[in-house]
């Protein structure tokens with residue numbers, strides 16, 4: 001995947017996320033997100049901190065000065081809780097826009113020959129700086145769903161759905177997570193055998209590629225007006241029968 005493509009995905013994703021956030025009033029930012037124990041405000045604050053963390057990694061790549069994304073995972077979690085408590089809801093929405101602009105600015109500052117500089121992600125993985133645009137893009141797309149206003153993976157561009165499916169597979173493979181899925185996509189007619197362990201009982205999932213993706217991401221089955229979905233999904237396995245997938249990140 002080219003760097004320019006990932007930069008374009010990031011721009012698109014940021015707009016997708018901010019348009020979702022902007023539909024919330026100040027008051028309903030306090031309501032639950034799709035993530036356990038997190039309000040929508042937790043998601044929004046995390047997204048601001050995530051952009052700031054990626055800016056620290058871009059600084060690292062640009063200057064060589066080692067500036068980690070977060071001091072530690074615990075410090076990251078505490079900083080989210082602190083800002084949820086202390087920031088006004090209206091300020092969180094305004095600052096979310098500002099920080100996205102700052103990140104776009106910093107991405108534009110990185111010279112061509114610094115993109116392959118190795119930095120350390122917030123999850124401790126050593127990555128080239130060129131991974132940052134896509135990592136931010138996927139945070140934006142997935143956390144837009146977590147804001148819990150009814151946005152679904154069916155709203156993602158098809159290329160993003162494909163890319164996220166590849167990410168889910170490679171993450172499970174890298175982690176040695178035993179999965180054995182036979183996926184049938186009703187929109188494209190494709191079958192995908194996503195298998196890291198033949199010994200694991202096979203689970204068959206049938207639906208639009210985006211619906212299947214959303215399920216595999218652990219965000220439930222999208223509620224839509226489609227007839228086959230209303231019946232619980234066409235094919236061998238209805239969404240209601242499906243076991244929860246392993247956590248992917």
Ligand SMILES: O=C(O)/C=C/C(=O)CC(=O)C(=O)O
Nearest residue numbers: 049050053069121122123135
């Ligand atoms: O998705 C990844 O592999 C990496 C993501 C991050 O480094 C960002 C975070 O984990 C975070 O902001 O909490």
